[in-house]
Amino acid sequence: MTNNRLTPDAAIVLADIVALADAGYAQQVTRFFKTDEGSYGHEDVFIGIRMPALRALLKEVHPVPLEVCNQLIQHQYHEVRMFALLAMVKRFNSKKLERQLIVESYLAHIDFVNNWDLVDSSCYYILGRWLYEQGLDCQQLFDFAKSNNLWHRRIAIISTLYFIRKQRFEETLQLAEQLLFDQQDLIHKSVGWMLREVGNRSLETMTAFLDKHAYQMPRTMLRYAIEKLPAQQRKAYLLASGAA
Numbered sequence: 001m002t003n004n005r006l007t008p009d010a011a012i013v014l015a016d017i018v019a020l021a022d023a024g025y026a027q028q029v030t031r032f033f034k035t036d037e038g039s040y041g042h043e044d045v046f047i048g049i050r051m052p053a054l055r056a057l058l059k060e061v062h063p064v065p066l067e068v069c070n071q072l073i074q075h076q077y078h079e080v081r082m083f084a085l086l087a088m089v090k091r092f093n094s095k096k097l098e099r100q101l102i103v104e105s106y107l108a109h110i111d112f113v114n115n116w117d118l119v120d121s122s123c124y125y126i127l128g129r130w131l132y133e134q135g136l137d138c139q140q141l142f143d144f145a146k147s148n149n150l151w152h153r154r155i156a157i158i159s160t161l162y163f164i165r166k167q168r169f170e171e172t173l174q175l176a177e178q179l180l181f182d183q184q185d186l187i188h189k190s191v192g193w194m195l196r197e198v199g200n201r202s203l204e205t206m207t208a209f210l211d212k213h214a215y216q217m218p219r220t221m222l223r224y225a226i227e228k229l230p231a232q233q234r235k236a237y238l239l240a241s242g243a244a
Contacts, residue, residue: 010071013064016057017072017083021047033078033115040150040186044115049079058086066091066098070105073112081112085122092126103130107140114151116186123155128162138171145178150186153179157190164197169205172198176209180216192217192224199228214241 006014026048033041058064064087072084092102106113106126113119131138144156157179160172176191199206206225214222214237222241226234 006071007067009065010068013061013068013083014072014075014080016061017049017054017080018047018077020049020053020057021079022050023048025050033117040184041115044078045076046078051082054079054083054086058083058090062087063091063094066102066105070109073109078115078118081114082118082121085113085118089122089125092129099130103127110152110155111149113155116151116154116190119151119154119158123159124161127155128159131159132162132166132168141171141175142178145175150184153182153184153187154190157187157194160194161197164194164201167201169198169202173205173209177213180213180221182218185220188218188221189224192221195221195225196227199225210237217241 026046029046029048033044033046035041035044035046064084066088069084069088069091072080072087075081075084088102088106092099095102103126106122113122127140130136131141141156141159144152147153147156157172157175160175163169163171172194176195179187179191182188182191195206195209198209210217210222210225217225219241222237226237229237
């Protein structure tokens with residue numbers, strides 16, 4: 001969204017965000033987020049704002065109206081989209097009666113949640129929590145897991161972190177199976193991470209999944225999953241998978 005299409009309130013918040021930009025740091029994060037052609041972050045634009053600075057600004061201006069969030073999340077600057085998502089999460093936590101509207105807004109703008117940090121900072125706080133607390137069907141997550149869009153697939157599995165923290169593992173394991181043969185390294189990492197989170201709460205549940213699937217799992221996915229296991233057990237799984 002171009003600046004001249006912003007409402008006055010959104011333009012004021014945008015100016016506050018952009019004032020935090022650091023060109024030197026922008027060069028660092030541009031490399032870190034792999035923005036070169038052909039990489040996952042290609043065409044993402046960074047202006048160099050550290051997360052603590054964004055969070056400090058949000059604390060100053062909270063609550064940010066949902067209408068403002070909806071405009072800022074469409075901005076070309078990565079950090080502006082991050083600010084919008086952080087503001088939506090904070091509003092979701094503090095405005096119980098607005099939660100359905102916030103979820104609807106999040107889903108309506110899902111294509112702007114288009115890098116791993118944007119996904120990881122928002123989806124389980126908003127979508128995962130909403131699905132869990134409302135007792136809703138999780139078909140939306142399974143549909144996302146089938147998407148050609150890398151970030152939709154990551155949203156699918158990371159959203160279940162809220163479920164995992166409530167000792168509910170079924171959806172995570174089903175999605176992990178669905179994503180087992182995904183070709184993207186960032187999905188391998190996210191699935192492995194969620195399996196490790198399951199194992200942190202129920203080692204038996206995680207190892208049962210690994211006993212069934214370790215031989216099929218991409219190396220990175222397996223390594224992320226078994227990271228906290230004893231050395232001998234890690235070695236056994238790696239040998240079983242041929243990844244040792």
